[in-house]
Amino acid sequence: MTDHSIEGKTVLIAGGAKNLGGLIARDLAAKGVAAIAIHYNSDATKSAAEETVAAVESAGVDAHAFQGDLTSAAAVADLFERAKTAMGSVDIAINTTGMVIKKPVAEVTESDYDTIFAINSKAAFFFIQQAGQHLSDGGKLITIVTSLLAAYIGSYSVYAGSKAPVEHFTRAAAKEFGARGISVVAVAPGPMETPFFYGQEDAESAKYNQNAADLSKFTATGLTDPHDIVPLVRFLVGEGWWITGQTLLANGGYTTR
Numbered sequence: 368m369t370d371h372s373i374e375g376k377t378v379l380i381a382g383g384a385k386n387l388g389g390l391i392a393r394d395l396a397a398k399g400v401a402a403i404a405i406h407y408n409s410d411a412t413k414s415a416a417e418e419t420v421a422a423v424e425s426a427g428v429d430a431h432a433f434q435g436d437l438t439s440a441a442a443v444a445d446l447f448e449r450a451k452t453a454m455g456s457v458d459i460a461i462n463t464t465g466m467v468i469k470k471p472v473a474e475v476t477e478s479d480y481d482t483i484f485a486i487n488s489k490a491a492f493f494f495i496q497q498a499g500q501h502l503s504d505g506g507k508l509i510t511i512v513t514s515l516l517a518a519y520i521g522s523y524s525v526y527a528g529s530k531a532p533v534e535h536f537t538r539a540a541a542k543e544f545g546a547r548g549i550s551v552v553a554v555a556p557g558p559m560e561t562p563f564f565y566g567q568e569d570a571e572s573a574k575y576n577q578n579a580a581d582l583s584k585f586t587a588t589g590l591t592d593p594h595d596i597v598p599l600v601r602f603l604v605g606e607g608w609w610i611t612g613q614t615l616l617a618n619g620g621y622t623t624r
């Protein structure tokens with residue numbers, strides 16, 4: 368029987384330097400994983416990656432930072448190679464990368480379309496493909512998507528639209544990798560209290576979202592607190608292994624289906 372505890376496991380987190388990814392890294396370090404490879408993208412995120420490495424190391428866990436723009440299949444393959452070389456294995460792979468564009472359909476440019484699909488769909492696909500090649504038997508694979516997949520809403524056509532394929536990538540990978548005991552899940556937070564959210568919203572739309580979940584009034588800001596996504600991810604990459612092929616909406620009752 369496969370060991371489903373997270374203790375002693377090796378973890379690769381794409382987008383692991385800050386916000387949700389940084390919190391997941393800190394949490395898994397505190398819960399006893401053996402090593403974490405922390406991916407970051409832009410030069411501006413380097414200091415956050417260094418802070419996360421230091422936080423993980425201070426928990427007594429090996430940490431490695433790797434920079435890369437993951438919008439090419441080669442870059443994703445290189446990240447897995449480097450992580451596996453550094454840690455000796457990759458037992459758990461978590462992809463938190465993404466970008467958002469909020470615009471009416473009429474205003475979306477070809478460049479917007481290509482840029483957002485490159486990270487939200489293409490990078491997500493090749494991350495799943497590389498995880499299938501590199502994960503240990505019994506491994507766990509998570510992609511962060513969005514609760515907007517269950518929304519009937521304007522202005523997020525290319526955001527929700529570019530995250531939507533991940534549901535099908537997840538289903539197919541769960542089927543194909545299941546023979547090796549690998550669980551594959553997409554996690555879909557509601558609008559989260561990070562700069563990623565506020566960058567696209569005005570005061571009115573932010574206020575709407577801060578009151579849109581059934582449980583909004585029980586949180587500090589009304590939005591999904593990324594700290595409330597962390598335990599779900601921790602569960603799924605450990606004892607929650609029986610959940611596979613699914614998209615899980617975690618949003619306090621923001622959208623449902």
Ligand SMILES: NC(=O)c1ccc[n+]([C@@H]2O[C@H](COP(=O)([O-])OP(=O)(O)OC[C@H]3O[C@@H](n4cnc5c(N)ncnc54)[C@H](OP(=O)(O)O)[C@@H]3O)[C@@H](O)[C@H]2O)c1
Nearest residue numbers: 382386387408409412436437463464465558559561563564
């Ligand atoms: N915040 C929300 O309201 C919300 C709600 C639901 C779902 N989500 C999803 O949750 C995930 C985490 O979001 P967050 O709020 O924690 O914000 P975040 O820290 O900005 O996460 C996005 C990450 O994607 C990375 N990234 C962007 N382009 C990349 C590229 N070309 N190659 C590699 N990495 C790239 C960013 O790195 P750099 O900054 O260094 O480029 C960043 O680490 C995202 O997938 C997002 O779609 C967010």
